[in-house]
Amino acid sequence: MAAYRYSVVLLAFALLVCDSTRATPKSDEGDTAEKTKSDIADDIAPVEDVHTQKSDAVSQTQAGRTPNPETPESMQKESLRQWEATEINVDTNADVQGDEEAPDRRDAEATDSVPPPPPPKDQFQEELVIRPLQSGDIYASFQFRTRWDTDFFQQGKKVAHYRLFPKSLGQVITKFSLRELHISFTQGYWRTMQWGQPFLSAPPGAELWVWFQDTVTDVDGAWKELTNVLSGIFCASLNFIDSTNTVQPSASFKPLGVGNVTDQRFLRYAVLPREIVCTENLTPWKKLLPCGSKAGLAVLLKSEKLFHSSFHSQSVHIRPVCQDWQCTSTAWELRQTLGVVFDMHTSGQSRREWSLFKMFSRTLTEACPLASSSKVYVDITDNSQGELFDLTPATPTLSQAVVLGDRRTYSVYDLTTPEPFGTLRSLNILLKWKTTEAADMLRPLLHGERYVAGYGLQTGEIHTLIYNNHPYRAFPVLLLEMVPWYLRLYIHTLTVASKSRENKPSYIHYQPSKDRLRPHLLEMLVQLPPNSVTEVTVQFERALLKWTEYTPDPNHGFYVGSSVISALVPSVVAMDTNSTKEHPLFSSFFPCKEESAYFVRVYTEPLLVNLPTPDFSMPYNVICLTCTVVAVGYGSLYNLLTRTFQVEEPSPGLAKRLANVIRWLRGVPPL
């Protein structure tokens, strides 16, 4: 069990580290800000040659394993197209790259014969990936990466001088001794079955998970304070995170950066499914960028367009990464991502035609001057012959990367060079579809759904469906469910069934809830049989709350955060090896190992559950009536306890009593 968990973590880590090296040309690591663009271009040129050579070598070595069948043809046809350094998803390759880089740079320095500049302390990279979706919608994903080779926790040395790294976050890291921080704000639900997997998935609402350094003694106190600080920084209601919606998952959320502390005591995970994301969250997020929204890709981030979309997700990830390939010291990486899906219908157009201007109502004019790399990628994997859509302006640079287990081809626009901007000095990428009907899409291999079954307000049942669409491979997934305390789960009713047979989870971690203190946490490891639906059901009981504990709109219902499915999914590339496409025979016997699985995290829908409500208008009436009943009980018993039986003396009539009063006044004995 432990071995498996470790391997999940290891692979996830390996994948993400590789991912972090994506923005390739480590051309010029000097002070880009102070150099002119032409200088940069000069610097890049020789280096890129080296890269091309290397990539040739790599693609040769890779051709043996999983060649792209169309590559040779396209290379022949469009000799203009130039292949950029291929991203390889292996640690060793990244290392080789680093190895080659060092002598290369030394050469460059030697030829220039200038005194060596101080080693780069921080660098900033930006990129935008545009992926046309088969449904006609379009997915744009921004990534901004700031890397800083510094140690926040050096003894006796306080980090005070900030350049690219935002000071507000640096201070947060120092103050709360953070190891990793992952925060995301999402509006809308990512439709995996229509859109495929996103580059970085996030649940609807706000999600925050943090690893603290193991020197922190009062983790809960630090967490409470941290959520309040972040609430201020991001202008979000993160201060509503308290112990009732915080958990410590045991397996699902492992550190993504370097370091091997995996003691869950230092992990906190919280979701606010009801959080509404809007402009006030975007503005502080943009302020963290070195160029703000003044230059570079961030000029496209205009809220009036971004929030007029069917999905919007922005996130901030901070983690320690290796400074060099030997990993002798760590650097801090801040990764800001923003993903948005523009819907053909909400944007009010009938033709499937997208451009940067249509999406963002801006075009690109320059890269951020502080960025060491600034690129726009357009996914043209399905469009290698230009049969699906036209892409203008055409770019000669291509790049390949294995993303989420699939080999994708991208057109690359390098904004640090003047070419993409053309004569108009602005880049407006135009994507015009040739067909009007939605094309078929390879179904995502892993997919999750969730709903509440049952009727009435007394009990209910949560159904979580996990789809494994792989035709012949079974793989395990980690399912995490976090259910608030007011839905009382009955763990003995938990059933896991796939193909209408019981599928006993090999690992279950369950933490029952405490009323008004902590939520239920259910984590389990389930093996998904190939081509199957696994159904996880658990019954719950709805609690009646105190009237002050209801939200202002109690009959709207209560949100239950998405459940999280984390898995190592067998990749599509590996799936291809069994097909009858042209492969060299020597390559296709064993599925290639390093690409055989990739880590993915899938979020299901959040739930909206109704609870029974008291009548909010009558606390006084209830207090009065119940007290009356208690008083009736008390009164009748008191009566019987204190009084005794006596023969009733009939009281004299009113006239007689009056007469007696008069007689008493007269001094005459009464009647």
Place this chain on the structure above:
Amino acid sequence: MAAPLTLVLIVAVTIRAVLFRSSLAELISERVEVVSPLNAWKRVVEGLALLDLGVSPYSGDVFHETPLIIYLFHFVIDYADIVFMIADGITAVALYLAVQDYNKAVFRKQKFALEADRYPHDCIELIRTPKQMHYIPLKVALFYLLNPFTVLSCVAKSTCGLNNAVIALFILCTIKGSALLSAIFLALATYQSIYPLTLFAPALLYLLQRLYIPVNLRRPSFWFFTLQYAVMFLGSLCVIVCLSFFLLSSWDFIPSVYGFILSVPDLTPNIGLFWYFFAEMFEHFRLFFICVFQINVFFYTIPLSIKLKEHPVFLIFMQIAIISIFKSYPTVGDIALYMAFLPVWNHLYRFLRNIFLVSCVLLACSALFPVLWHLWIYAGSANSNFYYAITLLFNVAQILLVSDYFYAYLRREHHLTHGLYLKKKDGSEATLVLK
């Protein structure tokens, strides 16, 4: 006499067995009137499931049974139906034997009084004959076993049935005069749900009466026996609690069971007065009203003991009734226990003032509970106030029933000393009033 009792037992077991096998069992076990968060069978199973997962059942807020219950069902989980039927049987037989013994004692006392010529002459109507009293124990068993409330409670496998069995055994031991066993069962009942603590006073009074020790605070013999009984009670309570500690080797059960009973965090609707009151309570008054409501249960013990010190069995009845009305998570099983005693007091019938009204209200409310629950929870055409109104009415009816019996008992005692047909000074017929 044993044959009719056996027959009743067989009928009762048959009804339960049939219901256990029918589809109604599941419906009944979900009813909030029948099960409370404290004694629902679903939660016992949950506790066992948590133990199997290696999680302490008290780490969550679903399981609130005592460790002994979990230990018991750890072994007999597969025979739970039978356990609950046996518990009901034990309760009925214990009550049968207890009432039989009590009636003998009452009859003996009455005979002495008659021989000493202590009763006024016109009270001959009030004297109870052996013929009248012959069927009372059987009626008690019948009232308990065939009471729909008991049947529902048993079919829902509410652990209330087990608590009732413990209390019935405590009553039996007390009436048989076994101080040690009485103290042990009282400790067990207290351990199960704090409230039976108030039964300490009537048990002590009964045992003193049996040993002909007058209740006199200046007598050392009174103090000696009180101390003896208290030590037995506290000793066995201590042993039971320590045993529970050693079963799970943690004290977590104390806040989870007793804290839960006393602080009422779970506001699931039931037939009691607490749930809606504390759902609607203003937060800063909450603690005050919890104290008031909980003290209310224990409050009546001392005045009642003083008033009824000659009649401890009636005091037991009163206490059980008060507990079942004012406890924090009442269920119909609790009501069934004190209702089983009603046949014992059938000689009070002539003095009851509003028994007809009260029975009608109780019956109507019992029928309306499921109806209004359905309207609120499932149909959505009513709101919580409807169900709350019915719980209020039900509790008023119970209070009237109990106070009516109390009134009738006191009145009969008054007549036994002062004569049945009281005359005014001028010779005309007098009416009795409380003054």
